[in-house]
Amino acid sequence: MHETRIVEGIRSGSRAEFSTLVERHARELYAFAARVAGPEEAEPVVHEAFAQAWNSASTFQTDRPVRIWLLGLAVKAAAARAGFDGRWEAAARAELRAPGQARPEAVPSDAAAAGRLAALVTAELPFPQRVVLVLRAFSGFGIPEMAAVVNASGDTVAALLAAAYLSFVNRLEMRAAV
């Protein structure tokens, strides 16, 4: 069934349609929430995102994919838990640090260790940078999709993404050097 019809069913109070929506998107929302908010906060974020989806199905814009709408709800739930005030433009104007010195030999060659390091470094990023980095790296979104998810301008998201790359590299090398 087309997802727009599913949301229309939810608007009319259909639990069956909502169940379909949850079954389809719970896994992706959980992965996103775990990367952005951490494993312990992931399930509560998913619960809140779906609760919002049920309660505010009327806010869904039919010209956008349901996936983007749900990820946006998850971002809001995670932002509330992270204490982020939703001022994406202000976050994008934050001053950036210059890149650190390259220490490639310190980055683990083991994939599992590298993955854990990536998770640790991502968790240290400011919330807005973390969100756009995860959306770009794991959801495969371009700037327009990310802007739609976080409800900010493309320029804001682009600036945040550049800042996220820089911060990630700097922090990764700092951690790897320890």
Place this chain on the structure above:
Amino acid sequence: MRTCEDFEKLLPAYVAGVADPADVAEIGEHIGDCQPCMEDFQRIVRDLGVLKSWREPVAPDGLASRVLERLADAEERRKSEVRGAEIAVDEPFQNTFTVVVLSLIAVVMFATLVTAQTAARREEARRACAENLRQIGVVAVAEPVKRFAAPLETSAFREELLRAHRELLVCPVAGSLPPAVEGARGPLAPWTSYRLNLPGPTWLACDRAENHGGTDANLLMNDGTVITVTPAQAGLWQLLDPYSPGR
């Protein structure tokens, strides 16, 4: 002319694919010519490649079921809260209604009590007054039944006045009234209308000076005569005060 340091700052955006289109060609040309900047570029790409090692967090079993269960619970709680809110909304109205009713009852009881006390005090004053009046030979206090609308100066008014003063509200202070009071047989009720059969109207010397706005009182004496008392006769007037229905 941009330096390597300038290009270093542009590299993250370049790698992210979000660099200003006007800068993209220049950045690409520079890192092709500048070995340190090329190494920086490669370092950023390599470091970001670490993200690929981050395996997808796996959703715990039963997540979807729990989401649906929690939503059902939340809906049930919300309905309970709505029911509770409806009850909570009703309660103030009920309380307000109760308070209003109780207040009205209290006001009525207070007014009744005050009225009863006032009536009792007034009756006590009348009894004392009646005793004083009997001692000076008064058998009844009478007041005109009618109020006069016509000007006092006209003869029509004087005629009306004389007619009206034959019909008096009489409040007996003695056990019986003289024969001049028509219908004064049997039990006497206070402030009952009686007709006086007095010889001529001279006993009512009501004019503008004496009438004082129609508030005069008439004392029916035990010899059948009538004395008109005006507020100007302060001592006697004060004595009569409890007997004046308008005062």
